[in-house]
Amino acid sequence: MASFTEEKKKLLLEALSYIKSFNGKIVVIKYGGAAMIEEQLKHDFAQDIVLLQSLGMLPVIIHGGGPEVSKAMERLGQEVSFIDGLRVTSSENLKVAEMVLSGTINKEIITHLNTFGGKAVGVSGKDGLLIEARKKSHHGGIDLGFVGEIASVNPELLLVLLKQDFIPVVSPIGLGKDGTTYNINADTTASRIAVALGAHKIIFMTDVDGVLEEGKLCAQLSANEAEKLIKQKVIGGGMAPKVEAGLFCVKNGVESAQIINGTDPHSVIAELFTDQGIGTKIVLK
Ligand SMILES: Nc1ncnc2c1ncn2[C@@H]1O[C@H](COP(=O)(O)OP(=O)(O)OP(=O)(O)O)[C@@H](O)[C@H]1O
Ligand SMILES: [Mg+2]
Numbered sequence: 001m002a003s004f005t006e007e008k009k010k011l012l013l014e015a016l017s018y019i020k021s022f023n024g025k026i027v028v029i030k031y032g033g034a035a036m037i038e039e040q041l042k043h044d045f046a047q048d049i050v051l052l053q054s055l056g057m058l059p060v061i062i063h064g065g066g067p068e069v070s071k072a073m074e075r076l077g078q079e080v081s082f083i084d085g086l087r088v089t090s091s092e093n094l095k096v097a098e099m100v101l102s103g104t105i106n107k108e109i110i111t112h113l114n115t116f117g118g119k120a121v122g123v124s125g126k127d128g129l130l131i132e133a134r135k136k137s138h139h140g141g142i143d144l145g146f147v148g149e150i151a152s153v154n155p156e157l158l159l160v161l162l163k164q165d166f167i168p169v170v171s172p173i174g175l176g177k178d179g180t181t182y183n184i185n186a187d188t189t190a191s192r193i194a195v196a197l198g199a200h201k202i203i204f205m206t207d208v209d210g211v212l213e214e215g216k217l218c219a220q221l222s223a224n225e226a227e228k229l230i231k232q233k234v235i236g237g238g239m240a241p242k243v244e245a246g247l248f249c250v251k252n253g254v255e256s257a258q259i260i261n262g263t264d265p266h267s268v269i270a271e272l273f274t275d276q277g278i279g280t281k282i283v284l285k
Helices: 006-022 039-054 066-075 091-115 156-163 186-197 223-231 239-251 267-273
Strands: 026-031 058-063 081-083 086-088 120-124 131-135 148-153 167-171 173-175 181-183 201-206 220-222 256-261 280-283
Touching: 006 267, 026 039, 026 186, 039 058, 039 091, 039 167, 039 267, 058 091, 058 156, 058 186, 066 091, 086 091, 091 120, 091 167, 091 173, 091 181, 120 156, 131 181, 131 186, 148 186, 156 167, 156 186, 186 201, 186 239, 201 239, 201 267, 220 223, 223 239, 239 256, 239 280, 256 267
Parallel strands: 026 058, 026 201, 058 167, 120 167, 131 173, 201 256, 220 280
Antiparallel strands: 081 086, 131 148, 173 181, 256 280
16 A cells, blocks of 8 residues: 655645635636647646636636637638737627637636536626726727726626636627627636626636746746836736736636646645645736
């Protein structure tokens, strides 16, 4: 029989104390498109989420889908362009973005979660008036097209689902007051939802270990440091809205915000249940 080492005992005790502290708490997980790369990882992710729920946590998933949305646009001969990590979205782009995000990707996540015994329900920000959006204005008067920012979040639908043990899976599409559809950055969406739900924790799963500075991982990042690194363009692309989303959360009552590498199998479990945690922790000071 394999020996039960001191190390194993320590890990188990550590995990048990976290399990207890997370009981009944809402944990928002942003599942980045960049981390959804292979079948095995998608299965591992679904298995982890169902496990978290069985331990008494209330997981809420918000997904992105950057790479897949871009691929679909390219297949249809559409132009793909980003400014400051935000997708420029024409009306033709928007149709594809909504189709891929609320259709293909959302349903694929539901399929995996439900195959592993979860009761997952896919919604877009349009459902139950979850996300009221408006056109996002960008500095320098740059027109990003149908890219939205969030005017308000109405978490009622999510609370109803959570109460009945469903796992909500949200695609980052919002509805304007006048009926216009908007494509919204998924990190921003996740952060606003986390705050509206009074979540305990938010985890951003992406395709890098966390915030990197000259190739080195920043284990912790404060508001001041983040601002500096964004200004210096050390943090750019899709990482800038992610860091801003994390800061918005910790400034508005979410106890913990962490950016982790979703391409490491079972990284959510490593983050949640060990003292050490992984990735970059976003802190106020
Ligand atoms: N300082 C930095 N540290 C780490 N990554 C950075 C940094 N600056 C820019 N990035 C880029 O940010 C990317 C992560 O954001 P990206 O938007 O591409 O993925 P995602 O948000 O996980 O997925 P999706 O946008 O589909 O939801 C990294 O792959 C990296 O290329
Ligand atoms: Mg992104």
